[in-house]
Amino acid sequence: MKNCVYLLESETAIFRAAELSDRNSIAAISNLIGSDLIQMIRFDDMHALFVEEEALRAGLTAFTIFDGYPTPLAAKIALLGGNGSQPYCSPSITMTEAARRFQCCRPxxxxxxxxxxxxxxxxxxxxxxxxxxxxxxxxxxxxxx
Known part of the structure; x- marks a missing residue:
C-alpha cells in the first residue's frame, strides 16, 4: 500500500492496515474513522492517533485503552506516521509494535x-x-x- 494507515476497531479488536486516499487531507482520515469530528492524540514523537471526538457515549459496548493515555478511546482508531509538521505518512513501526500499546475492552x-x-x-x-x-x-x- 502506498499511503498506509493502521486501523483499530474497538468493537471487534481487529487491527488492520488500510490505504489512506489522500495523506494531505483530514477529510480522508475522517472518512476512514467514520466521523466528521475527530481528535488527534500523540502516539509517540513520530506517530499520531486519530479518534472520533465523541465516541465515548452512553450505551458504549466496547472501548480501547491506549498505554499512557488517561481516557479510554472508542470506535475506530487510526494510527499514522508524521509529527504534524508535514503531510501524514505510513507508520514507521510495525503493527505488532503498535498493538502492544493497546488493550481492547468490553464490559x-x-x-x-x-x-x-x-x-x-x-x-x-x-x-x-x-x-x-x-x-x-x-x-x-x-x-x-
Whole structure:
C-alpha cells in the first residue's frame, strides 16, 4: 500500500492496515474513522492517533485503552506516521509494535445464581435462580490482520 494507515476497531479488536486516499487531507482520515469530528492524540514523537471526538457515549459496548493515555478511546482508531509538521505518512513501526500499546475492552455481565442451601426471609429460595449480575471488563490484545 502506498499511503498506509493502521486501523483499530474497538468493537471487534481487529487491527488492520488500510490505504489512506489522500495523506494531505483530514477529510480522508475522517472518512476512514467514520466521523466528521475527530481528535488527534500523540502516539509517540513520530506517530499520531486519530479518534472520533465523541465516541465515548452512553450505551458504549466496547472501548480501547491506549498505554499512557488517561481516557479510554472508542470506535475506530487510526494510527499514522508524521509529527504534524508535514503531510501524514505510513507508520514507521510495525503493527505488532503498535498493538502492544493497546488493550481492547468490553464490559461483560456474569450471572450469579442462588446456592442450594440459601434461605430467604420468606422461606427457601430455589437453587439455580438468578440472584444478581456481576460486571467485569474483558481485556484482550488487538487481533492483527
Amino acid at each position: 461483560v455481565l456474569d450471572p450469579v445464581f442462588v446456592p442450594a442451601d440459601q434461605m430467604a426471609q420468606k422461606g427457601l429460595v430455589l437453587a439455580g435462580a438468578l440472584e444478581s449480575l456481576q460486571v467485569r471488563i474483558d481485556r484482550r490484545s488487538p487481533l492483527l490482520l
